[in-house]
Amino acid sequence: MLQVAKKHGTQHIFVLYHFGVVSAGCDHIPSVSVALVHAYGGCSSMLNAHAFFDELTDPNLVVWNAYITGHASEGNYVVSLKMLKLLKLLRMVSLRPDELTYTSLLSSCSHSGLETDLECFLFMGKDKVTPDLRHYRTLVDMLGRAGDFKKAENLLQELPIQANSAIWLSLLGACRIHNNLLLGKQAFDNATVMSSFQIYMHKQGYSLNKPINMQNGSKIMLQALV
Secondary structure, rough: OHHHHHHHHOOHHHHHHHHHHHHHOOOOOHHHHHHHHHHHHHOOHHHHHHHHHOOOOOHEEEEEEEEHHHHOOOOHHHHHHHHHHHHHHHHHHOOOHHHHHHHHHHHHHHHHHHOOHHHHHHHHOOOOOOOOOOHHHHHHHHHHHOOOHHHHHHHHOOOOOOHHHHHHHHHHHHHHOOOOOHHHHHHHEEEEHHHHHHHHHHHHOOOOOOOOEEEHHHHHHHHOOO
């Protein structure tokens, strides 16, 4: 029922379910705590999520990620700064951020225009989190939104894994906003090629969630385009 309330964004109905959960003494069960925080985030009620989160005595990483993800959806400058503070607090309670933590952090910074994504990438190394395509996409998106196409191009050239269509489409969107026709054409062409490539990979049984190094990716792409 909590997931239904979150899906439809019906906060007043969700509050009634929350009252029932608290009355039953189930609000401190980890899985329920995650659902509560997620639901408040989905209803754009992070004040309630914050109040509930503060009441938890020992939230685990999953609950922390739900809380951070909720803030990420707000996507403004102040919230992004707060999320960076949450990252430090997370370490203070001896929890190590994972891939989902950084996906939410990078996404929030990207949409708020806060250019701290590179700083987050340095933190990822310290936390032994290997960046994947989602993280690179948000970084390209941030650079594109800021109009820093030189850094975006350099990043794409240095990627240790094959860029997918989502990354090129993010760049294409930024090129449209900033009227960068030359790079926009390149982004469009690459997005088109990668879309065909990903369809081919799916048909061949490759996992689209696993990174592909540049050398192997190029070989498979040639097969897809023949």
